[in-house]
Amino acid sequence: MTVPLQAVSLEVVLGGRAVLREVSLELRAGWTAVVGPNGAGKSTLLRALAGLLPLRGGQVRLQGRPLRSWSAMQRAREMAWLAQQGLQGGDLTVRELVELGRLPHLGLFGTPGPQDLRQVEQAMQDTECGAWAERRLEQLSGGERQRCLLARALAVGAPVLLLDEPTTHLDPPHQVSLVRLLRRLGEQGCTVVSVLHDLPLALQADRLVVLRDGQVAACGAHDDAALHASLREVFDNALRIERAGGRFVALPDLG
Amino acid sequence: MSALAVRRRRLGFGLALCSLLLLSAGLVAGGEGWSLAELGDLLRGQDAWLIVGQIRAPRTLGAWLAGGLLGLAGALAQGLFRNPLADPFLLGSASGASLAVVAVLAAGTLGGYGLGHGVGLAAAAFMGALGGVLLTLALARGAQHTLRLLLAGVVVGVVLSGLSDLLTLAAPEALRGRQVFMLGSTGFLGWDGCLLLGTGLALLLPLAQRLSRLLDALVLGEDSARSLGLPLPQLQLLLVGLLAAATGLAVSQTGLVAFVGLAAPHLVRRIAPGPHGYLLAASAAAGAVLLLAADVAARTLIAPQELPVGVLTAIFGGAYLLWLLNRQRGA
Amino acid sequence: MSGSSHLSRRRWLGRALAAVLLAPALVAAAPPQRIVSLVPGLTESVCALGACARLVGVDRHSNWPPEAAALPRLGGLDDAQVERIAALNPDLVLAAPGARVVQRLQALGLKVVALHTRSHQDVRHNLLWLGQTLGDPDLGRKAWAAVETQMAAASQSVPAAMRGRSVYFEVEASPYAAGPDSFIGQTLVQLGLRNIVPVALGPFPKLSPEFVVRAQPDIVMAEARQMQDMPGRPGWASLTALQRQQVCAFPSADYEVLVRPGPRMGRAAQQLADCLARLAKDTR
Numbered sequence: 001m002t003v004p005l006q007a008v009s010l011e012v013v014l015g016g017r018a019v020l021r022e023v024s025l026e027l028r029a030g031w032t033a034v035v036g037p038n039g040a041g042k043s044t045l046l047r048a049l050a051g052l053l054p055l056r057g058g059q060v061r062l063q064g065r066p067l068r069s070w071s072a073m074q075r076a077r078e079m080a081w082l083a084q085q086g087l088q089g090g091d092l093t094v095r096e097l098v099e100l101g102r103l104p105h106l107g108l109f110g111t112p113g114p115q116d117l118r119q120v121e122q123a124m125q126d127t128e129c130g131a132w133a134e135r136r137l138e139q140l141s142g143g144e145r146q147r148c149l150l151a152r153a154l155a156v157g158a159p160v161l162l163l164d165e166p167t168t169h170l171d172p173p174h175q176v177s178l179v180r181l182l183r184r185l186g187e188q189g190c191t192v193v194s195v196l197h198d199l200p201l202a203l204q205a206d207r208l209v210v211l212r213d214g215q216v217a218a219c220g221a222h223d224d225a226a227l228h229a230s231l232r233e234v235f236d237n238a239l240r241i242e243r244a245g246g247r248f249v250a251l252p253d254l255g
Numbered sequence: 256m257s258a259l260a261v262r263r264r265r266l267g268f269g270l271a272l273c274s275l276l277l278l279s280a281g282l283v284a285g286g287e288g289w290s291l292a293e294l295g296d297l298l299r300g301q302d303a304w305l306i307v308g309q310i311r312a313p314r315t316l317g318a319w320l321a322g323g324l325l326g327l328a329g330a331l332a333q334g335l336f337r338n339p340l341a342d343p344f345l346l347g348s349a350s351g352a353s354l355a356v357v358a359v360l361a362a363g364t365l366g367g368y369g370l371g372h373g374v375g376l377a378a379a380a381f382m383g384a385l386g387g388v389l390l391t392l393a394l395a396r397g398a399q400h401t402l403r404l405l406l407a408g409v410v411v412g413v414v415l416s417g418l419s420d421l422l423t424l425a426a427p428e429a430l431r432g433r434q435v436f437m438l439g440s441t442g443f444l445g446w447d448g449c450l451l452l453g454t455g456l457a458l459l460l461p462l463a464q465r466l467s468r469l470l471d472a473l474v475l476g477e478d479s480a481r482s483l484g485l486p487l488p489q490l491q492l493l494l495v496g497l498l499a500a501a502t503g504l505a506v507s508q509t510g511l512v513a514f515v516g517l518a519a520p521h522l523v524r525r526i527a528p529g530p531h532g533y534l535l536a537a538s539a540a541a542g543a544v545l546l547l548a549a550d551v552a553a554r555t556l557i558a559p560q561e562l563p564v565g566v567l568t569a570i571f572g573g574a575y576l577l578w579l580l581n582r583q584r585g586a
Numbered sequence: 587m588s589g590s591s592h593l594s595r596r597r598w599l600g601r602a603l604a605a606v607l608l609a610p611a612l613v614a615a616a617p618p619q620r621i622v623s624l625v626p627g628l629t630e631s632v633c634a635l636g637a638c639a640r641l642v643g644v645d646r647h648s649n650w651p652p653e654a655a656a657l658p659r660l661g662g663l664d665d666a667q668v669e670r671i672a673a674l675n676p677d678l679v680l681a682a683p684g685a686r687v688v689q690r691l692q693a694l695g696l697k698v699v700a701l702h703t704r705s706h707q708d709v710r711h712n713l714l715w716l717g718q719t720l721g722d723p724d725l726g727r728k729a730w731a732a733v734e735t736q737m738a739a740a741s742q743s744v745p746a747a748m749r750g751r752s753v754y755f756e757v758e759a760s761p762y763a764a765g766p767d768s769f770i771g772q773t774l775v776q777l778g779l780r781n782i783v784p785v786a787l788g789p790f791p792k793l794s795p796e797f798v799v800r801a802q803p804d805i806v807m808a809e810a811r812q813m814q815d816m817p818g819r820p821g822w823a824s825l826t827a828l829q830r831q832q833v834c835a836f837p838s839a840d841y842e843v844l845v846r847p848g849p850r851m852g853r854a855a856q857q858l859a860d861c862l863a864r865l866a867k868d869t870r
Contacts, residue, residue: 052478076484088337089474091528093259100472103483108468134257136528152475156483285669302673309694310669360684376686424792427762432686435664442668443690559670560661 002064003028004191005049005079005160011057012041012048012214019044021214023058027193031186033202034195036211037235042195043084045211046162049193050081062160076104080156084164084195087145090138094148097137098123101155123154126181128174142169150178161185163194167201179204199231199239199250210234223248262527263537270540274319277547281315282307284554309445317444318550318564319543320452321505322515326542327460328501329516330523330535334470335494336401339524343502343516346404346495347411351387352506354419355379356436361426377448377507380436384503387411388495398491401477439510439565441550448508455504460539463497466490467531512565514572515546521575545571617721618678618697622671624663624687627703627848628680629654631712634849635725642674649842650850663687672696678719703847704789706772709733713849729849736852740859741776745866749778754803754827757790757845759812761798765789769847773855777862779805795819803827805865807858810835831868834861 005027012020019041027049034042047053049060051067060067062078070078080101101123102116112120124130127147137145146169153161166182167175179201182192186206196202203222210218210230218230228241228248240253283294285306297303328343335341359379392398394407423430469490472480481487505512519542523534546564549571553562622643623629629648632641638653646662649655658674661667666687671679672694681688683700691698701715702708710730717726753774755764764770766781768789774781782801783791799821806827808816813835817823827833836844836857844854 047478050482052481072481072486073484076482079482081479081482083476083479085476087474088476091524091534092471092474092530096471096530097474100468100475100483103468103472103485108465108485134259136259149475302675305672305694306669310672427758427790427792428684431662432664432684440665442665443686445690445693447693559658559667561665561667563665 003061004063005193006061006064007045007049007058008061009058010045010048010055010060012044012053013056014044014053018056019214020048023211023214023216025209025216025219027191029186029189029191030206031182031192031194032207032209033205034193034209034211035197035199035202035231036217038197040211041214042197042211043164044214046081046164046193046195050079050162051075052081073104073107076158077156078158079160079162080153080158082149082153082161082163082166084168086142086168087137087149090136093134093136094124094129094140094151095120095133097148098151098155101152101157104156104158119157120155123151126154127151128177143171143174146170147174159189160191161193163192165197166194167196167198175201199235203241203248203250259527259529263529263533266523266527266537267540270537270544273544274540274547277544277551278315278319280551281318281547281554282311284315284551285311285558289555289558313446313449314441314444315547315550317449317452317508318441319547320449320456321441321444321509321512322519322546323456323539323543324452324459324501324505325512325516325546326519327456327463327535327539328498328505329518329542330520330531330538331463331470331494331498331501332516333520334473334531334534335398335491335498336405337473339521340517342514343498344412344511346408346499347387347391347415348384348499348502348506349387349511350412350415350419351390352380352384352503353433353437353511354415354422355383355386357419357422357429357433358383360429360432361422376436377443380510381503381507384506385499387415388499388503390415392492392495397488398495399477399488404495435563436510437565438563439512439568440561440563441509442561444508452504452508455500456539459497459501460536463494463501463535464532466494466497467535469494470531470535509546510565512546512549513569514575515542515549515568518572518575519545521579617719618676620674620676621678621680622660622674622676623648623680624660624666624685625680625682625701625703626650627709627846628701628712628716630846630848630850631709631716631729632680632720634729635713635716635720635722637716637720640720642676643671650846668694703769705767705769705847706851709769709847709849709851733849733852737773737776737855740852740855741778743856743859744777744862747866747869748805748862751779751804752782752801753779753805753807754782754798754801756806756808756812759815760792761795762790762792763798765791769851770844770854773851773858777855777858779862795821798822799824805832805834805862807834807836807861809841810837832865834858834865836861 003026007023007025010020010023023045034045036042048055051060062070098120099112102112102119105116106112124133127150129144129147129151137148150166167178170178186192202208205222207221208227209216212234217234218227220227231241232239238253239250241248241250283289283291297306325343332341332343332345333339356376356379359375391407391411394411395403398404423433469485472483472485477487520534520538523537523541549567550564553564553567556562619640620642621632621640623632623641624645626648629644630650632638633651633654641654641657643658643660644654646659660671663682663685668687668690671691677697679691679696679698681698681700683702688698688700701712713730714726717723755770755774757764763783765783765787766775766785771781782803802825804827813833817828822828840857843850843857
């Protein structure tokens with residue numbers, strides 16, 4: 001079975017500095033969280049996977065084919081990306097913003113059909129922002145806007161989702177909703193890759209990738225002991241991993 | 256229909272109504288200021304076709320069309336840079352046009368060529384505006400990085416202004432001509448100018464509207480827009496091209512009229528914001544009304560003398576921005 | 587032979603073309619009755635030819651003679667009021683080459699003639715042409731002859747002691763000087779003075795102040811207002827002409843005559859000669 005998203009010996013150099021060094025990953029259906037200390041290259045990895053960065057070396061493969069061989073529109077339909085930075089303007093209504101997610105299917109000139117409208121509605125429902133569909137973005141709070149941006153990414157209906165810090169501005173209840181949503185998408189067969197600096201949330205994912213200094217320090221299931229050991233090491237032993245019910249949590253180690 | 260859609264429709268009607276009123280007012284505003292009686296006399300006399308038909312009508316319509324082009328250009332600039340303070344002259348078009356005008360005037364007075372007089376001047380201004388933008392694009396190496404584009408535009412503006420100042424040293428008579436050009440005037444607009452402006456607007460507005468989804472998507476940031484499958488470098492280049500063409504056309508016929516391009520999209524967003532498919536057309540209509548209103552005022556306030564229309568738009572535009580600032584501070 | 591017939595056909599074509607181009611000028615043989623002048627020098631020329639009554643509008647700078655000053659002001663060359671000009675229904679509009687209004691007025695069907703006014707030759711040409719156009723070529727010749735006579739008289743009245751002296755004539759405060767090729771410079775040459783500005787710099791060059799200081803002109807000429815500020819300019823206090831008051835400071839009205847290229851150039855020459863005579867008396 002083809003691997004939905006694969007990084008093969010990725011090398012990325014930004015501003016003269018090698019940010020990613022020989023990163024190789026296989027990302028399958030389910031929710032994978034990318035974690036690591038500041039400056040490890042998490043966002044860069046996500047952007048490289050999305051095809052937004054020139055590669056010094058290596059290759060990204062989407063559904064088995066090199067990313068470069070995909071046309072821009074095909075790639076956009078297959079892989080959706082959510083940026084870390086926020087909006088640069090607030091005139092659009094929530095619905096108009098989420099509809100932008102259908103661009104890979106409609107192009108610049110196509111008119112939305114029933115399928116598009118349905119996807120938009122579903123995306124807004126999943127992120128609980130349907131209530132203010134007709135309100136303008138600048139009238140919403142940071143957290144509300146983040147959910148709309150999330151809905152935009154979901155509206156693409158792509159089997160691969162790359163989310164850079166999707167929990168920005170979200171309060172705990174909505175963080176929990178997001179986790180549930182990502183898990184559900186993973187179960188439905190989507191390949192969800194999210195960069196998260198929040199370790200407790202990251203540990204709710206199916207798999208984790210630990211980055212350090214532009215290289216993969218560890219990669220494994222959320223309950224893999226070797227992964228936990230690597231996590232502690234990468235974060236300078238500032239935390240300990242404990243079992244809590246069926247999952248694990250990360251706690252600060254003040255001892 | 257949502258409240259917002261209602262407001263948009265009301266804005267559309269309001270702008271259409273204002274346009275009709277101002278277009279009629281433009282026919283009344285003339286050499287003796289505002290005088291319906293004088294218009295009546297004129298229409299009964301034999302000068303009607305010359306004065307009203309050949310002078311007042313084309314300059315009134317031309318002001319409306321040029322304002323439309325400037326409003327469109329302003330909305331394009333603000334969408335491209337995602338900055339509400341962007342105006343169409345940011346990419347070197349103003350200084351390019353002014354340099355070309357000075358060059359033609361200087362050649363006329365120095366070499367005695369009189370290079371085709373008026374036609375030469377309008378064509379030169381258009382070429383100069385496009386040339387300035389091309390120089391900016393070359394300096395920024397494409398339209399991809401908006402910050403680089405902005406900086407290149409500033410550099411080109413300063414350099415070309417300096418060159419035009421240098422030229423006016425060698426030919427001081429060109430200084431007067433440049434001053435008049437910089438302040439803007441509809442006094443030289445004939446039906447041929449109107450045809451150019453009208454054709455330009457009729458071509459550029461639909462073209463720009465086809466790019467409206469790109470402008471909407473840019474709100475998400477350039478990377479997100481690219482991730483949605485949009486060929487950003489080419490589309491942004493096209494955007495800059497449309498911006499340059501609209502600005503160049505307007506500037507070539509009416510000179511440099513400040514603030515219309517900046518204020519028109521602002522006003523539309525303040526009254527009834529919306530996605531770019533609507534915003535571009537509404538900004539064009541708002542710009543048309545603004546410039547036409549300023550032009551009618553410029554022709555009537557100190558009749559029989561005329562104020563340069565750019566002075567009025569600068570005063571009104573400046574006052575509007577001050578009021579905006581005050582509102583921000585209070586809010 | 588085909589060669590020569592080709593050449594003669596070309597020549598015939600050329601003549602036919604010239605005839606076609608000149609035809610409108612020939613057809614409009616009737617002298618103009620309603621004239622608009624957008625150049626002050628040309629306004630004065632028209633009036634010097636006795637046709638002041640035919641003027642229906644002038645530019646904002648035309649202020650002489652008083653009859654012309656009373657006419658409707660139609661703006662300047664660069665911001666001429668097209669509508670008011672057209673409303674006056676002129677059959678001749680006088681302008682300068684390179685003005686944008688020329689093409690606009692021509693597009694409206696008005697007859698526009700653009701004339702240079704940079705040198706004595708230009709003024710002479712304009713007077714003759716205007717004389718012919720207005721229907722009396724003799725008037726043009728007489729008007730120019732009057733100017734020449736006045737200038738010759740002025741030249742004669744310049745004291746011998748002042749001949750050959752170097753002069754700096756300031757046109758604007760930056761400083762812009764009158765070069766030997768300008769109409770002012772040509773008058774100064776006729777009065778026997780030497781210009782500190784070399785011919786190569788053109789008619790109205792912008793000089794570096796250093797140039798003027800180093801050239802140490804014998805006589806400095808300027809508008810009285812600018813003359814007041816001159817000693818204050820850095821380095822200019824060292825000008826011996828200023829120290830010894832070998833200056834011609836003209837009040838605004840007189841200065842305007844000096845810088846207007848038109849039929850009053852003779853009077854301008856006389857004004858300059860009078861000042862020189864005064865200076866010669868003062869040094870004695």
